[in-house]
Amino acid sequence: MTDDTPATTADALLAGAAAHNVGEYDIARAIWAGETPLAPAPAADDSLRTGLAAFATAVLDGRRGEWGAALAGAEEAESALADSDSSAPAGVDSTSVERWLAAFRADPEVAERSPPPRLDIDDDEPTPGELPLSATALVAVAVATGIGDDPEVVIDAVRYARDSDHPETTRYATFVRDYADADAGQRPIVFERLSAMVQRERRKEEDVSGLFD
Structure with a gap:
């Protein structure tokens, strides 16, 4: 099932910034570019x-030593x-x-010597575990899509959280935040637990649906 509550541009900006701030530059780029489930396409x-998407591209390509592509991304980012x-x-x-970006274009190897600046929104440097559900959902879905986990598990977890009277404090919201914020070593464990919760809820839905067949 899909979550019919659309994410906003503000959610995408916040989610991308949070992913960027913990070094998930590929996730940030995908969210800003609107290339993952739930993320709205930029107008x-x-x-x-x-x-910002072009900036993330410059960071990623620069860290790989792909200077031509990185400089093209930096030029696009500066212009936009x-x-x-x-x-x-x-x-x-x-x-x-x-x-x-100006420093990078003058000396592209700056991307190898030091990380890019963290992003500030509303005088805060957001991280995935601190976001409202609408934004952390974008990070979690982008992570799942990027590493090969089933994004529908995250999407359903968000839907179940929103069905609650207090979506932000449900166990589903907590696990979605934990998954978005986890490091690579912990994510499989968190996803396994989240998936088990979602599967139980799906079975309940199927049982209820079967009563009316």
Whole structure:
């Protein structure tokens, strides 16, 4: 089943920033670019998300030593972020990103010597485990898609959480946050537990549905 509650552009900005801040640059790029389930595609005039996705591309390609692709990403990011300066949502600070891009274009090996700047939104540096459910769901689904876990497990967990009177404090929300925030070694364990919870709830739904067949 799918979760019919759409994520917003603000959710995508926050989720991408949180993933970026813990070094999940590929996850951040996919969310900003709208390339994973639940993540809204950026509007044609959304220069901020376009610029951030290109920034993440520059970071990823730079860390791989793919300088041509990295510099092209940096150039695209600089252009898009310059266009977004007057229209960026309040609370989103891209100044440090623009400084890093300028330094990177002058000396691409800066990507190998030091990590890119962390992103600040509303005077905070978000991480996946601290996000509201609507944003952490984007990170968790992007992670599942990226590493080969079943994203439908995460999507159903989010739906079950939202069916509660207090979605943010359900066990489902807790496990979704834990999965989004876990390191590579812990994620299989967290996903196994989350999947078991979801499977139990799915069986309950099937039992109820069978009563009316």
